[in-house]
Amino acid sequence: MMLLEEILQFNQKFVEDEAYKPFETDGLPNKRAVIFTCMDTRLIELLPNALNLKNGDVKMVKNAGAILTDKYDSTMKSILIAIHALQAEEVFVIAHHNCGMNHLDTDTLLERMKVQGITDEAIHSLDKDANEWLKGFESVEDSVRQSVSIIEDHPLLPTDIPVHGLVIDPQTGKLDLVTNGYSS
Secondary structure (H helix, E strand, O other): OOHHHHHHHHHHHHHHOOOOHHHOOOOOOOOOEEEEEEOOOOHHHHHHHHOOOOOOOEEEEEEHHHOOOOOOOHHHHHHHHHHHOOOOOEEEEEEEOOOOOEOOOHHHHHHHHHHOOOOHHHHHOOOOOHHHHHOOEOOHHHHHHHHHHHHHOOOOOOOOOOEEEEEEOOOOOOEEEEEOHHHO
């Protein structure tokens, strides 16, 4: 069975059995926060459980590495929407140890793309240098500090919104504080 078929079959039973009932909530975050984190599969259940979060408690924004480099990208837009339209009052940037974006070898990544049929022409057609655009980070703590700084310095962020930076251990869920937004 193909994955899509498996998902649709399960979903039909999920809806018929009303298995969604324990997850019912409205669109506003109960704990009035937005979390920007990595898309790593190890964090899907670990992160909310390690933070004592239930469905509906926070808005969650994810990307590869929890890396924010441009104050006008879709991640920043999502954070601002969570604050201005959805009543979030705090921002948490939570990256993790042993991230695939740490020391990412962009040359190897580009070679993998070529093996999958991406041409040199397609790579060179980007508006940005592919190696620069795809690069990860050398220090997860420095990357968190950079993301926190970009958020804090955004002209549309209210000055009373604390922005915290943390790093989670993807094995144990232990949090390391990098930046305390209350003391900024």
